[in-house]
Amino acid sequence: xxxxxxxxxxxxxxxxxxxxxxxxxxxxxxxxxxxxxxxxxxxxxxxxxxxxxxxxxxxxxxxxxxxxxxxxxxxxxxxxxxxxxxxxxxxxxxxxxxxxxxxxxxxxxxxxxxxxxxxxxxxxxxxxxxxxxxxxxxxxxxxxxxxxxxxxxxxxxxxxxxxxxxxxxxxxxxxxxxxxxxxxxxxxxxxxxxxxxxxxxxxxxxxxxxxxxxxxxxxxxxxxxxxxxxxxxxxxxx
Numbered sequence: 266x267x268x269x270x271x272x273x274x275x276x277x278x279x280x281x282x283x284x285x286x287x288x289x290x291x292x293x294x295x296x297x298x299x300x301x302x303x304x305x306x307x308x309x310x311x312x313x314x315x316x317x318x319x320x321x322x323x324x325x326x327x328x329x330x331x332x333x334x335x336x337x338x339x340x341x342x343x344x345x346x347x348x349x350x351x352x353x354x355x356x357x358x359x360x361x362x363x364x365x366x367x368x369x370x371x372x373x374x375x376x377x378x379x380x381x382x383x384x385x386x387x388x389x390x391x392x393x394x395x396x397x398x399x400x401x402x403x404x405x406x407x408x409x410x411x412x413x414x415x416x417x418x419x420x421x422x423x424x425x426x427x428x429x430x431x432x433x434x435x436x437x438x439x440x441x442x443x444x445x446x447x448x449x450x451x452x453x454x455x456x457x458x459x460x461x462x463x464x465x466x467x468x469x470x471x472x473x474x475x476x477x478x479x480x481x482x483x484x485x486x487x488x489x490x491x492x493x494x495x496x497x498x499x500x501x502x503x
Contacts, residue, residue: 267330269294269425269457270315276323277314283322284310286481294424297451297458299468299489301501302478308461309351311478312429315459316348317341342371347423351430351461353414357403361394364402364417371421386454387416390446408439415443419450426450428460432467444470465494465501477501 270292277285284307292298300308313319315326317338326334328344342348347368355364365383372381388395391412397405402413411431418426428447432440448471450456462468468475469489477485477500485500 267294268292268327269296269329270459271327272315272324273327274324275314275321275326277310277319278322279310279319284481285314287324288481288483289324290476290483290486292425292457292459295451295455295457296474297447297460297472298474298476299472300459300461300476300478301463301465301468301497303502306478307481308478309429310481312348312350312427312459312461315427316346342421342423343373345371345422345424346427347371347418347421347425348427349411349414349418349429349431351433353407353410355402355405355410355413355417358401360399360401361405361413362398364413365394365420368417368420371423383416383420384422387419390419390449391416391442408435411435411439411443412446415446419454419456423456425457425459428458428462430461430463432462432464440464440467447471463501465498469494 268291272289275285275288276283288311300311302308310319314321317336321334325332369381393409393412394416397409402410431443444467447458451458451471460468472489474488475486476483477497
């Protein structure tokens with residue numbers, strides 16, 4: 266099976282301040298992995314680099330076997346990479362429906378011939394979105410906004426979903442709904458997931474592999490089936 270995503274010795278920086286150093290890993294279709302580490306180690310920069318929002322200063326990124334190192338974020342979105350950033354970044358003055366429809370722009374990709382409408386699966390995963398379809402996103406709770414942000418990314422029918430701290434500040438019952446939804450996204454839609462997460466129990470609930478970052482480097486990686494969350498917790502909080 267061809268890998269979906271390959272990072273080869275990827276480094277990136279903000280100006281002259283280098284944040285990522287020689288990061289390398291692969292993701293296969295339908296696989297889920299979690300990126301762990303304390304604040305400031307480069308996890309968000311890694312996600313933005315994969316999405317094309319931060320330029321690569323060294324190394325290479327491949328998508329379905331093709332090099333995309335210099336490709337911009339809009340083209341990566343159209344290629345099948347969905348991104349839910351930390352803080353959700355919904356459009357506050359647009360309704361829930363309008364926010365979801367923004368995600369349809371990713372369907373302007375080569376080879377896509379289906380109808381450009383929000384898939385029913387999005388509403389099945391997050392039934393609340395149907396109930397609040399006409400509300401402005403700015404008045405929603407944090408949990409509702411997070412469901413909307415994930416739904417908007419899924420509207421573009423991605424092959425890979427990037428999630429940066431999706432449970433941050435979310436009440437436990439919504440966290441459980443998000444966990445259930447992501448499990449379905451993997452098993453029923455076959456979407457690969459790469460998630461930055463501080464909640465190790467949540468990450469271990471559906472991830473196949475983990476990567477622990479320190480000072481912009483991956484210092485440990487493994488399979489969640491082989492190592493418990495407790496076994497790597499000390500590395501995450503160093």
